[in-house]
Amino acid sequence: MELNLVVTNIHWLNSSVEIALAVIILFKVKLLRVKLSLFACAVVSVIWHGSVPDTISAGSLSWGFFLIESLRYLAWVIVLLYLLMLARGTKLPNIWAYSLYGTMLITLSLFIYNINNTALFPSPILALYFKIMLSLFGFVVCEQLIRSDHSSRMTKLAALVAFIIFSYDIVVFSLLLLDSDLDQSLWQARAVISSVTSLLLALSIIFYADQLKESSRFQLSNSVILFNTSLTLVGAFLITIALFSSALDYFNISWLSASKVMLYVLSVFSIAALSLSEKIREGFVVWTSKHFFAHKYDYKKQWIKLDLLLSQQHKSQNCYDVSLHALSKLFNCDAGGIWVKGQQFYTCVATAKLQFSGRLPIESIHSNFIQKLEQEEWVYQANKFANKYDAQYNNDLPDWIATVQNTWIVLPLNAASGLVGFAVLCKTKLNENEKLTWEDLDLLKLTGRQVATYINQEQAAEKLVQNQQFDMFNKVSAFAIHDIKNLIAQQGLVVKNAEKYKHHPEFVDDVIATIANSVKKMDQLLKKLKGSDELKTINLHELLVQAVAMNMNDFPQPKLTKTCLEAEVKGDRDKLLMAINHLIKNAQDATEKEGEVELLLNCKDDQIWLDIIDTGTGMDQAFIKNELFQPFNSTKQDQGMGIGAYQIREIIHSLKGELIVESTPQVGSKFSIYLPMAS
Structure with missing residues (x-):
């Protein structure tokens, strides 16, 4: 008897928060439809607190509890839909409004009719599925409100409150589906969570009800928001697990025994796969790193920084100096150099504090080193942290790399046309944290492709300017050819007339020989200008x-x-x-x-x-x-x-x-x- 009295007092204490919320809604919220929907939701919550049973199991759901739970979910859905329409600047379609209010009135009438009816609901499992699906639908509406740029602060806080309620209810009802005997402390915590969230909603109404029509700058990032697809998959997974549990019960298979068998089989398989296959093990590590852990780089910031560095070109710098400066700044390198493809060799076109011994190194376009850079886009790591894959490929590194001090990596500069060149980047100090990971390699290769494209574009632009200059030069050459023709004709005439004066001193013979030689050279020049x-x-x-x-x-x-x-x-x-x-x-x-x-x-x-x-x-x-x-x-x-x-x-x-x-x-x-x- 004392226990029932304590429980009753707790219920009235929880209900008092809902009553205070209802009063605040009446005085603070100005928009009529939002006020009525929120007020109805608060009143239903008061009734729910007084009607929720103290204990629960999967087979003890009464008609009254099913109806009041359904009424509570409907009230929240109506509130969320009105807030969503307000954020979008539209009205809830009449057919939706009439259907929801009609369903709510029918449910309320049935609840009042069955308020003293202790009969059990004929299909408790079906009732649990129905509540989970209603919660998932509420998830969808909450997600739309949170993501919307036009939702007010109060709207987004109300959506977060509903999200918390639906999340906890899904957990509780899923546990009921999996195990008919639920820990009663989890069940009784629902009332406390409902009261706490109602308090948060009341505070949001007090502070932000006047800004209900204003857009909020607050917006959760994509990493925090639970998207529709993810929520649907979670719900489907829970329902699948519950159906599996029901099948085990139907065939009288012990859930614990089946769980042990599944656990042993999956454990043995996982241990064997991860132990015997290094590729699977490393792939698993990379996959979990990509999908479950924070990224090392903010790719948007890195891309903007690279674009800014490539755009800052001074008069004293060419495209190779700009590219090397960008790579050094982006990856915090102390020195480096860039080699670009020529007719037969890759030659060094830009250096910055690069120290090596011997003559200026060049690399043949047919070497294995170049083939690996072009075909596999391999990033060579020539330092003490090179892994076993690096050690295998490092056999192809040219000998002159060993003469370069503090070499860190050799980065391929690949474009659509092929390997434009490669960059040697150096770091004076390297620590254990700077060992290359999959994320470093992705960023390095992406940066190398962008730099290669930039160099290609600059080379094409320079070639275009030179072609324009030579076009003008060719026009001048056309006039020169015409003049040379006349000169040849004149000098040929001189040679022809000079034969008449062979009796003159030897000076004349020298003049004739000189002019004849001039004619011969000019004739050769003419042929070359014509391209023969x-x-x-x-x-x-x-x-x-x-x-x-x-x-x-x-x-x-x-x-x-x-x-x-x-x-x-x-x-x-x-x-x-x-x-x-x-x-x-x-x-x-x-x-x-x-x-x-x-x-x-x-x-x-x-x-x-x-x-x-x-x-x-x-x-x-x-x-x-x-x-x-x-x-x-x-x-x-x-x-x-x-x-x-x-x-x-x-x-x-x-x-x-x-x-x-x-x-x-x-x-x-x-x-x-x-x-x-x-x-």
Whole structure:
């Protein structure tokens, strides 16, 4: 008797909160439909507190309890629907309103009629399923209110209150489906939770009822919101488990025994799979990391930062310097370099505090290292934290990587057109926390692709500008061809008339020979301007001897050192001679008379290397990268057109070769020409 009195007092205490809520609703809420729906919900909650049984089991659900529970859910659904319509600026369709209110009145009438009826509900399991489905429907409406940008603060707080109530009820009813004898403390806590949430709702009405029509800036992130699909799947899972439990009861199978069997089978299978298959184990770790743990990076911020870094280009920087700076800043690197694809090699085009020993490293486009970068987009980790997969691939790393100090990773720069290049990034200090994970690799590869696309676009833009400049140059050349034709005709006439004066002194013979030679050279120039080049096999040794002889009148005199005599290439002899002659003259111009200009010819397998070395004034790296090969950019004031170095490089490229420049101010320069041996 005392226990019943205590329970009754607790029920009245819980009901007092609902009564206070009803009073607050009447005085604070101004919108009539929202006021009436909230007031009805509060009144139903008062009745519910007085009618809820003290104990519960799956087989002891009475008609009265089923009806008051249904009435409570209907009241909450009506409140949530009105708030949702208010947030969307629409009205609840009449058919919905009439149906809900009609159902609510019928349910209330049946409850009053059966208030003293202690008869049990004919199908308690069906009643539990019905309540779970009503709670899931309430979830859907709550989610819409929470996600809406136009919901007021009071609306979102009311949705959160309803969400808490529905969540706890689903847990309790699911446990009843799984086990008919529920822990009564869990059941009696429903009343306490209802009162606490009603208190929260009352406070939200007191503070925010005047802002019911105003939009709230408060919005939960996507990581917190429970979406419709997820909620439906949870409900389906619970119902499936309950049906499985019912099947076990129907066939008189012990739930505990079945659970043990399932647990043992799944445990053995999981242990075997995770122990025997490292791939499954690592895949499981990555999958759980992706879906159940917070990400290491905010990808939106990383993307914005990369875009900002690539957009900040100074006049003294080219696209390679900008790309290297962006990679260094994004991954907190101390040094690095970028290698870009040429005709035969990947050559270094940008460096920042990169320290290595030996000559400037290059990498053949056919090496295994390059193939792994392009085909597998492998990120090489060349440090003490490299895992066993890195150790396997690191065998393909070129030898010069070992000479680079503090190497961290080698990052491929892949675009749609293929491997544009690769970046070597260095870090002075590495700790255990900086070991590469799947998330680091994803971000590195994504960044590499974006940088490669940026370099491709900049290269295409630069090529377009050069083509426009050469288009103008070609128009000028058309007029030059016309003038050369006239000059040839005039000089030919001079040669023809000069034959009449052979009896004159030998001076006339010299003039005739000079003019005839001029006619021959201009005729050759005319053919080249028309594009009638003919590729022939060139003996490079003989060509170099001729080039040296042509420059013996200037100082310092060039010296030729050769290790092979049968160096032959395929191409235009005159163009190649002009290119080498131009490089020798430039070396002499940059070197004092007491200095040295040396030509070194080396052969290795099917490769020919020609180094033209001087001890002249040299060039800095900024000049080499930004000005040396820029067309129409002459350093000789009015004495040149500014296409010499550019034209030399294009001639070498036309022979499938490479031109690599190394220079140090006040020390000297080295122009290395690679040419494939003629087959």
